Amino acid sequence: xxxxxxxxxxxxxxxxxxxxxxxxxxxxxxxxxxxxxxxxxxxxxxxxxxxxxxxxxxxxxxxxxxxxxxxxxxxxxxxxxxxxxxxxxxxxxxxxxxxxxxxxxxxxxxxxxxxxxxxxxxxxxxxxxxxxxxxxxxxxxxxxxxxxxxxxxxxxxxxxxxxxxxxxxxxxxxxxxxxxxxxxxxxxxxxxxxxxxxxxxxxxxxxxxxxxxxxxxxxxxxxxxxxxxxxxxxxxxxxxxxxxxxxxxxxxxxxxxxxxxxxxxxxxxxxxxxxxxxxxxxxxxxxxxxxxxxxxxxxxxxxxxxxxxxxxxxxxxxxxxxxxxxxxxxxxxxxxxxxxxxxxxxxxxxxxxxxxxxxxxxxxxxxxxxxxxxxxxxxxxxxxxxxxxx
Amino acid sequence: xxxxxxxxxxxxxxxxxxxxxxxxxxxxxxxxxxxxxxxxxxxxxxxxxxxxxxxxxxxxxxxxxxxxxxxxxxxxxxxxxxxxxxxxxxxxxxxxxxxxxxxxxxxxxxxxxxxxxxxxxxxxxxxxxxxxxxxxxxxxxxxxxxxxxxxxxxxxxxxxxxxxxxxxxxxxxxxxxxxxxxxxxxxxxxxxxxxxxxxxxxxxxxxxxxxxx
Numbered sequence: 001x002x003x004x005x006x007x008x009x010x011x012x013x014x015x016x017x018x019x020x021x022x023x024x025x026x027x028x029x030x031x032x033x034x035x036x037x038x039x040x041x042x043x044x045x046x047x048x049x050x051x052x053x054x055x056x057x058x059x060x061x062x063x064x065x066x067x068x069x070x071x072x073x074x075x076x077x078x079x080x081x082x083x084x085x086x087x088x089x090x091x092x093x094x095x096x097x098x099x100x101x102x103x104x105x106x107x108x109x110x111x112x113x114x115x116x117x118x119x120x121x122x123x124x125x126x127x128x129x130x131x132x133x134x135x136x137x138x139x140x141x142x143x144x145x146x147x148x149x150x151x152x153x154x155x156x157x158x159x160x161x162x163x164x165x166x167x168x169x170x171x172x173x174x175x176x177x178x179x180x181x182x183x184x185x186x187x188x189x190x191x192x193x194x195x196x197x198x199x200x201x202x203x204x205x206x207x208x209x210x211x212x213x214x215x216x217x218x219x220x221x222x223x224x225x226x227x228x229x230x231x232x233x234x235x236x237x238x239x240x241x242x243x244x245x246x247x248x249x250x251x252x253x254x255x256x257x258x259x260x261x262x263x264x265x266x267x268x269x270x271x272x273x274x275x276x277x278x279x280x281x282x283x284x285x286x287x288x289x290x291x292x293x294x295x296x297x298x299x300x301x302x303x304x305x306x307x308x309x310x311x312x313x314x315x316x317x318x319x320x321x322x323x324x325x326x327x328x329x330x331x332x333x334x335x336x337x338x339x340x341x342x343x344x345x346x347x348x349x350x351x352x353x354x355x356x357x358x359x360x361x362x363x364x365x366x367x368x369x370x371x372x373x374x375x376x377x378x379x380x381x382x383x384x385x386x387x388x389x390x
Numbered sequence: 391x392x393x394x395x396x397x398x399x400x401x402x403x404x405x406x407x408x409x410x411x412x413x414x415x416x417x418x419x420x421x422x423x424x425x426x427x428x429x430x431x432x433x434x435x436x437x438x439x440x441x442x443x444x445x446x447x448x449x450x451x452x453x454x455x456x457x458x459x460x461x462x463x464x465x466x467x468x469x470x471x472x473x474x475x476x477x478x479x480x481x482x483x484x485x486x487x488x489x490x491x492x493x494x495x496x497x498x499x500x501x502x503x504x505x506x507x508x509x510x511x512x513x514x515x516x517x518x519x520x521x522x523x524x525x526x527x528x529x530x531x532x533x534x535x536x537x538x539x540x541x542x543x544x545x546x547x548x549x550x551x552x553x554x555x556x557x558x559x560x561x562x563x564x565x566x567x568x569x570x571x572x573x574x575x576x577x578x579x580x581x582x583x584x585x586x587x588x589x590x591x592x593x594x595x596x597x598x599x600x601x602x603x
Binding site for chain 1: 395399401408409412413435436438452454455456457459461462464465468469472
């Protein structure tokens with residue numbers, strides 16, 4: 001993994017001298033081993049520019065942190081990308097603080113045990129989250145301790161404090177990405193294979209099976225798929241979540257274009273159809289390790305916040321998690337085997353409720369399809385978060 | 391001068407059968423927009439808005455629209471986990487949509503947290519003549535489950551602010567109560583730990599008594 005340092009490496013982080021004189025640090029670019037072949041990632045995103053820098057033979061970017069600049073009062077820009085955050089840290093973080101964080105990251109990547117398979121997954125993930133949180137928190141706190149101008153600004157504006165902690169998290173997680181995603185992929189390997197096979201099956205069927213007419217198929221087959229295929233290139237959870245948001249935006253723009261070009265004005269897909277469109281997009285995008293990618297965002301986005309998934313990015317992530325969960329239901333299996341249109345959304349191919357599996361007065365939940373409890377359901381589906389008290 | 395930051399961020403989920411007007415309610419509330427032809431309602435799947443609950447307190451509502459398709463019903467828990475409030479919407483002209491609300495309530499009571507606040511909105515009152523509307527059953531049902539009941543029209547912009555105002559107020563109270571309860575539990579645990587006095591000293595041996603003193 002692409003983190004290199006000049007100077008000695010002390011495996012014992014606690015023994016590391018934070019005031020080391022070896023302050024010149026080299027931040028090499030991380031390998032894009034899990035998806036650099038995917039086209040279309042926005043040029044504004046970090047990973048794409050990283051890939052470009054490699055392809056042009058630019059090699060790793062080298063910088064020395066200064067940590068002396070006074071921050072602007074109007075806030076910081078560019079913190080949504082790893083490059084932007086690296087620039088931010090280079091400008092405001094003291095070299096020794098950055099060096100200390102880099103050693104903790106290197107130690108995590110080299111020596112941190114992700115836990116034995118005998119431990120429940122939720123315990124393991126919670127432990128990883130705790131460790132990552134501590135590393136990011138240490139960097140953020142140290143940044144505020146060593147840069148008085150920054151600390152003063154943050155004291156009067158809580159949003160700036162949150163930006164500092166988010167930047168620390170983004171930077172730390174970008175460097176832990178490979179190890180964490182590998183760990184998550186190991187946990188859900190069997191389910192991942194099932195989802196992959198289901199997506200391959202659905203891809204061979206008419207899109208109407210997923211409740212999407214040909215008319216609106218184009219809305220997700222163009223830019224949205226290309227955008228989503230760049231998900232594995234992004235390394236921080238924030239970058240991935242933003243990629244997901246851009247994907248949905250592409251879908252919406254595609255729908256608007258289709259609507260303008262269409263002679264029909266009686267129906268436009270609405271929220272009821274968002275999941276159907278997302279499922280179609282997933283069948284076309286063929287993202288490697290889809291579940292692991294989704295879990296990585298779910299468990300590591302906005303670690304510094306208690307309610308980090310209630311915002312817009314959380315909403316888009318939840319749609320992705322719901323689509324992944326649907327792919328693992330017996331209902332989806334039946335749909336793929338029957339290969340008949342199955343939607344109740346008016347304007348699209350609308351089957352009867354009985355055809356959809358439920359009568360008007362029947363409980364809409366069948367034992368096969370409905371998880372008995374959210375936590376158990378999520379465990380079955382491979383998604384776990386905050387399942388026990390912090 | 392900077393506006394005071396909200397007292398809390400509350401997550402509200404909209405639940406209900408497809409085409410009962412969930413998205414229209416959301417659009418009307420957050421953007422004061424309404425479209426008869428449902429143009430681009432997909433863009434209003436997530437909206438946030440600050441709501442004043444009293445003269446000094448505001449809360450930020452993050453409102454999540456959900457898919458009403460029955461095929462996705464089993465995915466409900468993924469959407470309403472961690473939700474502070476749920477608004478269950480039905481169409482006053484469609485009795486079946488109210489039956490669906492009942493099934494949602496059953497599910498929420500079973501699976502969502504105890505602290506989730508519920509409100510029921512009978513939408514599309516503009517489609518029915520007010521004097522012919524008999525919603526006694528719906529109102530009584532809402533009372534029986536501890537939820538508020540409102541009648542709304544996204545088209546005429548009626549009753550919508552009241553629904554979200556009510557949800558915001560009750561959800562804030564519920565959230566604060568839950569936080570206080572959690573704090574109380576924590577405080578009862580800590581003193582118990584602090585109250586344990588460990589004496590790491592050997593007790594002094596009682597003075598020897600001499601039998602010949």
